[in-house]
Amino acid sequence: MCKRPTFRLTLLTLALSLEGAAFGAVLAAAVALVRAGEPLDGTDPVLQAEGRRVEMIQRVGPSVVCLFDRNQRGGGSGVLIDAEGYGLTNYHVVAAIVEAKGGLAGLSDGKLYDIEVLGTDPTGDVAMFRLTDAGPFPYASLGDSDAVRVGDTAVVMGNPFTLSEDYTPSVTLGLVTGVHRYQKGVKGNLTYTDCIQVDASVNPGNSGGPLFNAAGEVIGITGRISVNTRGRYNVGVGYAISSNQIKRFIPAMRAGLLARHGTLQATVDADNEGRIVFNRVAADSNAEKAGIHRGDRLLTFDGVPITSGNHYASLLGTYPADWPVPIEIEQEGQRRTSIVRLDAVNPKLKTPFVPDRDVNIRAVERVLRAFAKATLGSADARRPMGWKWTVVREFTQGAAGTAKASECYEMSQTGDGPVRMQRRYEDGSPGPMITYDDHTATQRVDATSEAFDMAPDVGMVLSSLYVMQRWMLEPVETIDLTKVSHVGADRSVGEGSRDGAILNVLGWPVGRNAAAKFGLDTQSGRLLQLRVRDVPSGADATVDFLDYRSVGGITWPHRIEVRGAGLEYRDVLSNVELTP
Amino acid sequence: MDRRTNVRIILVAPFALFAVGITVGQSREIDEYAVLRASQERFRAVAAKLRPSLVRIETVGGAQPAAPAPREERKPPDPDEEGPPPPPRLQNPFRDDPGSEFVVADGPTTGLMYSADGYIVTSSFNFVREPELISVTLADGRRVAADLIARDQVRKIALLKIDASGLTIPEWRTVDAVQVGQSAIALGLGFGGSDPSITVGIVSALNRMRGNAIQTDAKLNPANYGGPVCDIEGRVIGICVPMAQRAGELAGVELYDAGVGFAVPKHRLDAIVKTLRTGTSVYRGWLGFVIDPRVPDAVVIRNIAEPSPAQAAGLRPGDKITGADGQPIRHFGQLVQAIYMIPAGEQVVLQIERDGVEFSAPATLARSSELGPLPALSEPFDPAAPPPPPPDEQEEP
């Protein structure tokens, strides 16, 4: 283990770097005190503003691509969002490419690259593609579109009128002129919900290209314009799908899936006093199952107070199918919030969408690699062969009606062996020992003085956790992924769901009868959530992994919360040991 | 650690805090409102700096270019239809049609003094009507008659000459010193008045129209065609002209005010003026063949005019064009893009595939007036009918 650097050495290094910065800052401060109105020099604020803009465009411009079909026909734009060459564009740009079987992307280096279309979101008019060559490629990062305000800088890049002969994008500048706009689509597709309106020049050919903010972050994908009688030309009203909406669909698109949008199967209208009220709730919908009825007043949708039917439709259109959304209603004078998972909208397609298994596997591997890196520090780190910790389990809703009970266990597993749960009573004496073996999918209770009735949910949870351990133990390349699929995106529903992390969801059958969905954070790679369902009984449980802490270089959750039908408890871990 | 180092740390530490304070403070102090107000003064300073070199051009007489097709009552187009708008259909594939249904109005237009001996550059758009009289009003109010020396139909530049002294020429900035994203200020005198109109945008791209144009999103239109596009310090970076990737003197005017505009940069302008000064006009170049629209993913010659550059180059019906000047060609639009900016008299090297054999065929483009008729074909085929538009213009993408 390395020695820590000495305090003195650290301070010296710090001082030297600060000294340099200090000198520079004082010089710059003196220079900046020169008044404006002098001949244009490097300190002129107008020149400086221009310089910042030029620098931003030079920095992110190379991430913008010109998209064509394989005969280099047609014209659309796209933007690369990671170094491996994954990119975003409009669905209507790639729809033609998919039919022509393959397309091309022109990059600012002047070369054409083959592209593969991955998953698509036809309802929301977004799609993902990938440069099939090896990278690394220049890319741009996605910004927070909810932070965008009217009057902000809007920079549009793309290939209007297929003017680019060297594949460098055309850049146009304007302002954000409207936010949270709603532009209805064509036959249910290409609807732009909660979109950003700009007056930067957007013309045919710009479709699929990025909208940047002043910092050079992608805040939208431009794809629609309003036109007047002069023809299909920019008239100062362009629309971009917001980046925050797109982020919810990226996991499914990366995985080569058809990303469906969500619906509540319920409509609202304003009553005579201007209050928003549900006027229709479809039978058998998730909303109905959550207890929402016709006549209930809609207060907030995902934390946002709803002001009109349009507002509701516009906001609803930004979510994927199965997304958990807290809905606050007023029902018979009482306010309550239910978390409802949205039903699915099936887009009308000319040809049915066929998911590509290879694309999906690649997405699964990517998620597992990120998971390994997030947990172990790197994909190549030494994996723990065993683990051990003490867990205090607090039941908030117990099995067999027990409320607020608390139990203590010592849990451990070594190598490939079974998971052991040793009950400890408050006086330290041991209770029953439960062992769970995934290979045989059996659990045994070491009967001493008590019979231990284990609910099926607990078994599912244990076996899923076991699966997670196996991922930890084995390098990604050796894991048998034939049963694993990337099934799309989800959101961890914590306090303030609007800020809940977007998750990559891997689907995995566990045990004999259960299906598990592992939700891993798209940002950090960590496992945040697990949803398990026992197919025969229909019982399901959700597990949240929280309070990640470092244990000998491995990042591990120290709090696990389980919620299921009739079961709710919290595990707080301590004395975590991960044995190499 | 020795004492010196210790002392150094002590001395630097408060300084360091000061520096951090300045750094953090500075980055929040950029007042965008003040920048906007200062930029307004800069735009006016640019107009004032350029004014002495701007001329107002007025013409008398002349006719409208060839009558466009009658204009049907316009419905608003379907906004959800995507893809570039289809270019207007041409009556005859080899004729120098106006290229647009626009009608040129009278009214003043803009020019820029090119040299102190009285040469003025402007846009050939302003001379589509072939006027009888050209009058130029200088910034100091002097009004002089001007001669039209020659026109470059491809880069849309016209050269005038006046006989006057005490002329001011502007400062230029060459394209290698221009960057995408910098301000672009276009000035024009087309609204009448003695002060130029000002429109502000940015440089959108540096290399467009086969290197003949810088692209800007400033609002370019007949009021400023022929005038300068300048940088924030009042140096001219190009002359505004309408341009499009197809033939026609008015091609490109449909992009007026659309935020896609073109300016011819200095090095190109110098080369153009060098030719025009001799009185030699530059014309659109044609090859003189029509393609077979029945072949979807290749460019195959269907018929060749006699005489024509295609004939002189030894091309035959059935030949497949696979490349032009080193660029691979997979469909007709690419061929157009490869040759639309090549004037008559200049050469393109075509890559041809015939009966499985590939060979190069250099061809010198010619004016449309130098092309003969297309011979009759055994199968009925109307060469005047425009080829059906490529699939991306027809279907909903």
Added chain:
Amino acid sequence: MAFLLAPVAALGGGFDRAIDAVVPRVVKLYGLSVGSQPGYGTGVLASPDGLVLTVLSLLIDARRVRAVTSDGTFYEAEVVRRDPSRQLALLRLKPPDHGGEAAASRDPVGPLPYFDLKCGADATREESLRPGDWVIAAGNPFKVAEGAEPASIAHGVFSARTELDARRQVKEFPYRGDVLVIDAVTSNPGAPGSAVVDVEGRFVGMIGREVVSNLTHTHFNYAVPRDVLCEFFNEATDAMPRAASAAIASPSEGTVDPGIRLTRTGYRNIPPLVDRVRRGSPAEAADVRKDDLILSLNGKNVANAEEYDEQLRSVPRDRPLDLVVRRGRSIVAIHIEPEKQ
């Protein structure tokens, strides 16, 4: 120097003052749609109790014209005055009739945010707005904004002040006065009536009716200047609209006759060539000669004899004439003093 490269927004945030001033002071209008004219538009709040300035369009002829303020409140609007020569209209907001309650019992409208159009009686044409100044427009093009949603903005630079004159051959558009040319696209359905402010938030004009030139088929992007709006707004609210601009004098006042006779061959569209100069006329005194080709009269180009006549008719009797003619290869400016009465 990390801070010099700090990613701070340029051209963003700087317009906040203007946006905050203009958006609350426009109303979205909904009325009658006729043919290609849309049934929606914008209006500018001109008084705290609900006077609204807008363009004269068919939408205000609806039986019920609705106006929505930026906070989402719905009003009805009635027409107070129409001005066909300037193509402007003044509306007044009334509280909407919800349950059939009597008009008198409804709450009065206001106080609403508004732009003060009371430019003094001696309002001059002098504008503080200069070419190169940024402007922000707020309105409802394409009715993108619904209900309480904020109006759309657009930004651009004031390009030039010019006349919307006959030369542009705009169909059915009587207004021939000054307009502010803006380099934003303003000619969109729903945009007419949008308020335009400068970067400080001061009101400078209102986007006028969509104008498409019959001649060039191009849309023209402009705003009606504040001083013209002030004139309209401050006129006495009686039934008859004021006569059009004094620049166009009525023929009965008598027009000038400098003593020039042009070549007339009976064909249309011939250039204005001087055929004869009357002896003893002001033109002779000013040395107008036979075969002079008249290029412009009082600063307006005349392309043919008809235009020359039309221009001449608009000049009152006792005013001088400034001609610019081509004589041989030179261009000559001639000033003709009127005949002494």
